[in-house]
Amino acid sequence: MSVILIFLAGIAAIITWWMAQQRLTSRPWLEAGSVGDTPRYDVSSIPTAKIGLGVFLAVVGALFTLFISAYFMRMGLQDWWAIPVPGLLWVNTIVLALSSVALQWAKIEAEKHHIEAMRTGLLIGLATAIGFLVGQLFVWRELVSAGYVLADNPANSFFYLITGMHGLHILGGLVALGRTTFKAWHAEQPGKVLLSVELCAMYWHFMLLVWLVLFALFAGWANDFVDICRQLLT
Amino acid sequence: MVNIPSSIDDTVPAAEVEDVELYHPHSWWTTYVFSQDAKVIAIQYSMTALAIGLVALVLSWLMRLQLGFPGYFTFIDAERYYQFITMHGMIMVIYLLTALFLGGFGNYLIPLMLGARDMVFPYANMLSYWLYLLAVLVLVAGFFVPGGPTGAGWTLYPPQAVLSGTPGGQDWGIILMLTSLILFIIGFTMGGLNYVVTVLQGRARGMTLMRMPLTIWGIFTATVMALLAFPALFVASVMMLFDRLLGTSFFMPAIVEMGEQLQHGGGSPILFQHLFWFFGHPEVYIVALPAFGIVSDLISTHARKNIFGYRMMVWAIVIIGALSFIVWAHHMYVSGMNPNFGFFFATTTLIIAVPTAIKVYNWVLTLWRGDIHLTLPMLFALGFIVTFVNGGLTGLFLGNVVVDVPLSDTMFVVAHFHMVMGVAPIMVIFGAIYHWYPKITGRMLNEIMGRIHFWVTFLGAYLIFFPMHYLGLLGAPRRYYELGESAVNPPSAHDLNVFITLMALTVGAAQMLFLFNLIWSLRNGKEAGGNPWRATTLEWQTPTTPPPHGNWGKELPVVYRWAYDYSVPGAPEDFIPQNQPNSNRLSMENAS
Structure with a gap:
C-alpha cells in the first residue's frame, strides 16, 4: 500500500499548497464588511471545467495507483510469472504519444485561431487514439494465442485487468473528443471550442502518463526501481 | 447583467457579479424527474436513501427477533440471518448514510449556503442520482434472485464471500452486490466532482473559505476524502468480480471445497482486506465529518451563540480527514500483522482522538452560557454529542491492539460502531431534517410527534446498545445466528437479549412516527415563513x-x-x- 500512500502524499501536498493561499488563519469574526468595501472575489480565474477535470484526474490517478499497489502486493507472492512484453506494445505507446502530441498541436493552433489546423490536429488525435485501442486489442489477441490467458497466472490477470481499465478510460475520453471534433466542425471560430480542445489535450496527456507508468510496470522496470528504493530504505 | 468584473480585486457594486448560465427545464419530466436542479436531486437522493434505509431497518428487526427469540421464527434460518446482517450493514453505511449526507444534504445545502444558483455541472449531478438509483435497484434485486442476496458480512471478505458455503457466494448475490457497489462509486464520483468544484468555484461574492458555514466544510472535506477512498473499494470490487466470474486468483488462495480442489490458487485475502479498509476507515469519517459540520451549525443557531473556535473547528475537520487515511489497518489487528505495524496504527488511531476531542470541547463551549432553545434540532444535536462521546470512548479501547484482540468479534464492537457511526450520525440526520424541513417545504414538522420521536429514539438507542457492551465483555460473539446454551450465554444474557429486541422494535416503531410526520406536515404543518x-x-x-x-x-x-x-x-x-x-x-x- 506504500504506492498509494506516496500518491496521497502528493495530493496532500497540492491541497496544502492550495490551502496555504486561502487565509486559513484569518479571523472571520472580526472581518464583517460594510456596503462600500465589496468583499474580494476569491474564486479562481481558471475555468471551472478545467478545475473539474483536474479533480477528476486526481480520482483517476488514485484508481490506477491503487491497481498498482495491489499489483505490487500480489507480485510478492509465490505463484507470479511475469508476462512477456510484446513488441507491439512499443508501437502502441508511440501511437498514443502521437495522439497526445496531435491534441497539443490542435490546442496551440486553436489559440492562434487557425481553425483548419485545429481540426486536422483533432482528427489525427482521434484516429491515433482509436489506433491505440485497436493495437491494444491485437496485443491481447497475440498474448491469448501464445497461451497467456486471463486466469492462468496473476501477472496475466493484472495485465488484462489494468490495460482493460486504461482502455476504458481512453474510450470514455474518445466520447468527449468525438463531441469536441464534431463541435469544431460546426464552429466558425476556434474560440468556442478552445476550452474543450484544451480539456481533451489535458486528459490525453494524463492518460499517456498513466500508460507510461503502466508500461514500465509490465516491462519490469518499475520493479527494479522499487527494489532499489527498498534497498535504500533497509 | 450590466457588466462583468474584469479583475478579482475589482470594486464594482456587488450585485454585478458574473452570473452562471442556468439550465431551464421545459417540461414536467425535466422539472421533477430528470431534473438538473440540485434541490430536486437532493430530494430524490434523500427519498431513495430513506426508502432503502427502511429496508435495512426491517432487516435489523428480523435479526433482533432471531437473537431475542431464537427458534420462534422458523423463516429465519442461519443463511437468511447472514443475508440480513450483510444487507443491513451495507445499506446503512453506504446507501443510506453516505448517500443522504453527501447526495442529500450536500446537494441541497452547498449551492444555497454558498449563494450559488446551482451546482457547477448540473448534468453530471443528474446522472449521479440516476446511477445511485440503479445501484440501489441492483442491490435490492439481490432479494429476488435464486439464492438471495450475499451473506458474506458487509466487509465481503474473500475467500468465503465467493464460496458455495456462503449464501449468494456461488449464486447471484455476490455478483449483484459488487456490481451495485461499482455503480454507486461511478455515480458518487459524478456527484462528488460537483460538490468539490462548486465549493471551489461557485461561491458568492464575499463568501471566502473562512466565511463558509461548518456544514459546508464538513461536506466538502468528506467529499474530497470519498473521492480518494472510494476508488479502493472500486478496485477491490472489480478484482473480486474477476475472481468470482472469470476464475482469476487475485484474492483466492488454493482451496479445497467439498473435497474438490478449486481452480483458484495463490491469491491473497489480506490484499482484499487492505483495499477494503483503505476505503472502509475513511468511510467512517466520510459519514462523520458532514455530521460534525451540521451539528456545529445546529448548536450555534439554537444556542444563539457564535460557534466557539471556528478556525480550530475548520482545521480539526481537515486534520481528521487527512489522518483517517493512515489508520485503516486497525480493522485488521486480528488478521495477523507485524507487531510494529500494529503499534504504528494504534498510535495514529489514538492521535485522531485529539482533533476530535477539540471539536467536542468546542461544541460544549458553544453551549456554555448560550441562550439554549430546546427545539427539536437542538435536542438531536445534544443527543449527538452525548452519543458520539460515548461511542468515541469505547473507540479508545478498541484502538489498542491488546484490548482489541479479545474484544474483536464480540458484541462490544457492534455496540461501539453502532453508537459512534450509527446512532450518532443518524441523530444529526434527524436534527438536520427537523432544521431544514421548513426551508424545503415551507412548513414546520409537528412538534409533539417530533418530541416523542426524539425521546424514544434517544433513550431507546441507549437501552439497545449499552447492554450490548456488557454482552461483548461477557464474550458473546458477534455474527452468531444463535448462541444456545454456552458459557458466554447465561440465562441473564438471554434475558438481556430479549430486552434489547423489545427496545429495538420500539425504536423502529418511533421511526414510523417520524416518516408519518414527514408526510403529515407537508399539508398540516405550521407555516414556517422564510427564516x-x-x-x-x-x-x-x-x-x-x-x-x-x-x-x-x-x-x-x-x-x-x-x-x-x-x-x-x-x-x-x-x-x-x-x-x-x-x-x-x-x-x-x-x-x-
Whole structure:
C-alpha cells in the first residue's frame, strides 16, 4: 500500500499548497464588511471545467495507483510469472504519444485561431487514439494465442485487468473528443471550442502518463526501481 | 447583467457579479424527474436513501427477533440471518448514510449556503442520482434472485464471500452486490466532482473559505476524502468480480471445497482486506465529518451563540480527514500483522482522538452560557454529542491492539460502531431534517410527534446498545445466528437479549412516527415563513421559500460576514444574516 500512500502524499501536498493561499488563519469574526468595501472575489480565474477535470484526474490517478499497489502486493507472492512484453506494445505507446502530441498541436493552433489546423490536429488525435485501442486489442489477441490467458497466472490477470481499465478510460475520453471534433466542425471560430480542445489535450496527456507508468510496470522496470528504493530504505 | 468584473480585486457594486448560465427545464419530466436542479436531486437522493434505509431497518428487526427469540421464527434460518446482517450493514453505511449526507444534504445545502444558483455541472449531478438509483435497484434485486442476496458480512471478505458455503457466494448475490457497489462509486464520483468544484468555484461574492458555514466544510472535506477512498473499494470490487466470474486468483488462495480442489490458487485475502479498509476507515469519517459540520451549525443557531473556535473547528475537520487515511489497518489487528505495524496504527488511531476531542470541547463551549432553545434540532444535536462521546470512548479501547484482540468479534464492537457511526450520525440526520424541513417545504414538522420521536429514539438507542457492551465483555460473539446454551450465554444474557429486541422494535416503531410526520406536515404543518429559526446562513435569506429554481431571484447574494453572528452586542436583533453589510450596526453603536 506504500504506492498509494506516496500518491496521497502528493495530493496532500497540492491541497496544502492550495490551502496555504486561502487565509486559513484569518479571523472571520472580526472581518464583517460594510456596503462600500465589496468583499474580494476569491474564486479562481481558471475555468471551472478545467478545475473539474483536474479533480477528476486526481480520482483517476488514485484508481490506477491503487491497481498498482495491489499489483505490487500480489507480485510478492509465490505463484507470479511475469508476462512477456510484446513488441507491439512499443508501437502502441508511440501511437498514443502521437495522439497526445496531435491534441497539443490542435490546442496551440486553436489559440492562434487557425481553425483548419485545429481540426486536422483533432482528427489525427482521434484516429491515433482509436489506433491505440485497436493495437491494444491485437496485443491481447497475440498474448491469448501464445497461451497467456486471463486466469492462468496473476501477472496475466493484472495485465488484462489494468490495460482493460486504461482502455476504458481512453474510450470514455474518445466520447468527449468525438463531441469536441464534431463541435469544431460546426464552429466558425476556434474560440468556442478552445476550452474543450484544451480539456481533451489535458486528459490525453494524463492518460499517456498513466500508460507510461503502466508500461514500465509490465516491462519490469518499475520493479527494479522499487527494489532499489527498498534497498535504500533497509 | 450590466457588466462583468474584469479583475478579482475589482470594486464594482456587488450585485454585478458574473452570473452562471442556468439550465431551464421545459417540461414536467425535466422539472421533477430528470431534473438538473440540485434541490430536486437532493430530494430524490434523500427519498431513495430513506426508502432503502427502511429496508435495512426491517432487516435489523428480523435479526433482533432471531437473537431475542431464537427458534420462534422458523423463516429465519442461519443463511437468511447472514443475508440480513450483510444487507443491513451495507445499506446503512453506504446507501443510506453516505448517500443522504453527501447526495442529500450536500446537494441541497452547498449551492444555497454558498449563494450559488446551482451546482457547477448540473448534468453530471443528474446522472449521479440516476446511477445511485440503479445501484440501489441492483442491490435490492439481490432479494429476488435464486439464492438471495450475499451473506458474506458487509466487509465481503474473500475467500468465503465467493464460496458455495456462503449464501449468494456461488449464486447471484455476490455478483449483484459488487456490481451495485461499482455503480454507486461511478455515480458518487459524478456527484462528488460537483460538490468539490462548486465549493471551489461557485461561491458568492464575499463568501471566502473562512466565511463558509461548518456544514459546508464538513461536506466538502468528506467529499474530497470519498473521492480518494472510494476508488479502493472500486478496485477491490472489480478484482473480486474477476475472481468470482472469470476464475482469476487475485484474492483466492488454493482451496479445497467439498473435497474438490478449486481452480483458484495463490491469491491473497489480506490484499482484499487492505483495499477494503483503505476505503472502509475513511468511510467512517466520510459519514462523520458532514455530521460534525451540521451539528456545529445546529448548536450555534439554537444556542444563539457564535460557534466557539471556528478556525480550530475548520482545521480539526481537515486534520481528521487527512489522518483517517493512515489508520485503516486497525480493522485488521486480528488478521495477523507485524507487531510494529500494529503499534504504528494504534498510535495514529489514538492521535485522531485529539482533533476530535477539540471539536467536542468546542461544541460544549458553544453551549456554555448560550441562550439554549430546546427545539427539536437542538435536542438531536445534544443527543449527538452525548452519543458520539460515548461511542468515541469505547473507540479508545478498541484502538489498542491488546484490548482489541479479545474484544474483536464480540458484541462490544457492534455496540461501539453502532453508537459512534450509527446512532450518532443518524441523530444529526434527524436534527438536520427537523432544521431544514421548513426551508424545503415551507412548513414546520409537528412538534409533539417530533418530541416523542426524539425521546424514544434517544433513550431507546441507549437501552439497545449499552447492554450490548456488557454482552461483548461477557464474550458473546458477534455474527452468531444463535448462541444456545454456552458459557458466554447465561440465562441473564438471554434475558438481556430479549430486552434489547423489545427496545429495538420500539425504536423502529418511533421511526414510523417520524416518516408519518414527514408526510403529515407537508399539508398540516405550521407555516414556517422564510427564516423560522432566525438563522444567519444564506439558505434562510432566499427571497421565497421554498427556494425556486435558480434560488436567488434576480440578484445573487453578497456576503459580508461569517456565518455565526448571533447575539452580537448592540445589534437590533440577536442574529445578523451573512448578506447584511456592517453599516447598520455601526450606526447603532455610534448612536448608543
